[in-house]
Amino acid sequence: MKYQKRIMDKVLAERLGSSGAVLIEGTKGCGKTEMAKQVARSIAHFDTDKQIEIKMGIDPHLVLAGENPRLLDEWQTHPEIWNYVRREVDEQKKKGQFILTGSATPDDDTRRHSGAGRFSVIRMRPMSLYEKGWSTGAVSLTALLTGERPQSEEVKFDLGEFAEKITLGGWPGLIGESAAEGLRFVRDYVSMIAEVDISRVSEMRRDPYKVTRLLQSIARNISTEATVAVLAKDTGGSDSGLNTDTVSEYLAVLERLIAVDNLLAWNTHIRSADRLRKAPKRHFADPSMAVGALGLSVDKMITDLNYFGLLFESLVIRDLKIYAEALDASLYHYRDSRGLEIDAILEYADGTWGAFEVKLGIGAADEAAKNLLKFADKIDTDKMKPPATLTVITGNGFAHCRPDGVHVVPISTLTV
Secondary structure, three states: OOOOOOOHHHHHHHHHOOOOEEEEEOOOOOOHHHHHHOOOOEEEEOOOOHHHHHHHHHOOHHHHOOOOOEEEEOHHHOOOHHHHHHHHHHHHOOOOOEEEEEOOOOOHHHHOOOOOOOEEEEEOOOOOOOOOOOOOOOEEHHHHOOOOOOOOOOEOOOHHHHHHHHHHOOOHHHOOOOHHHHHHHHHHHHHHHHHHHHHHHHOOOOOHHHHHHHHHHHHHOOOOOOOHHHHHHHHHOOOOOOOHHHHHHHHHHHHHOOOEOOEOEOOOOEOOOOOEOOOOEOOEOOOHHHHHHHOOOHHHHHOOHHHHHHHHHHHHHHHHHHHHHHOOOEEEEEEEOOOOEEEEEEEOOOOOEEEEEEEOOHHHHHHHHHHHHHHHHHEOOOOOOOOOEEEEEEOOEOOEEOOOOOEEEEHHHEEO
8 A cells, every 4th residue: 555644754854864763652553664664774573573582682783783764663572672772873873873663652661761862752643634635734733823814615514424534533554444444443453452452561461351441431531531530430330349540550551552642731821810720631542442442333423412522522632633743842731720621722842832622513613712712811921922823623614713813723624
């Protein structure tokens, strides 16, 4: 299958030009290896090449021998290679020597030997709507954050069609496949996490039944601030005493697998005395995983519009995270003690930021715009910059700037 270009292609090229090694992290199946193969000149497949085990036993430098950039695919199966890469980068003092790809983040033992100044880290996610050809790209997120007024043709929105897109998710392997095939894929994907991956990464046996229940609980609570206690109660049910410590351990491993990709709370300066809520919002690496965990069909999704709205929000957050990564920015959510909530805050390192509300239908744009303006009024602009954009992201309608200055942008017109 022909390689589908990714937004992170440019980022990878830039990082190879500035760092000795680039670490690409991302959940399995999101396209890390295929992206890396486009620029790698030699490859070592740590998970499938039986010679790797022999070479590691004799001299790990043998694994590093090859034309640069050398791709070390699924390197975390032999985490000791991290230090050899680090030393090789120190000795050679060249840019773009190695690309490391892995579907699990390094453990604490690996992190003790810092890669600072040697490794550049990229978080890879499944494909955005734009990358899959499901967004026109008429509106640039970058342009929004520089004050440009958005405009686009009207976007039609069919619930059934969009439910199919959520089911297929951003998985490169599902390009051109049907929703039925997508559902089979994500069901198997979630089952593999519960039955194999979580025990492999944590190096101890985990109960697949309980892990499955936890994944289902996260799915039910997607796009919400469900606490560990709520997840524990939901996961344990009436027949199992799963405690919060166990759930926290499971969540930590799921985060290492990059299967969950929560949205952290924004810490900002506001003029009022309202306390800021710090709980993360629950998300998977791709909203299709929630569909797989719960075994939903397209028909089931569109009969529960409240839940469909949460899945839609999670899809928008996935795309915004992809675009934020490409912009070297961070994405957060906001909620204070009075219940004022903003779905997404994108912030650059220089303090430039924008606020986004997510609404399934254009009819809710008025309410969302009022919320954004109310939030913007609370910001202490003596201590931080005013918002570069206030934007409502919708499922339908057309991109435009309202008389109150709030932008409205359908997700299927957005790109980086």
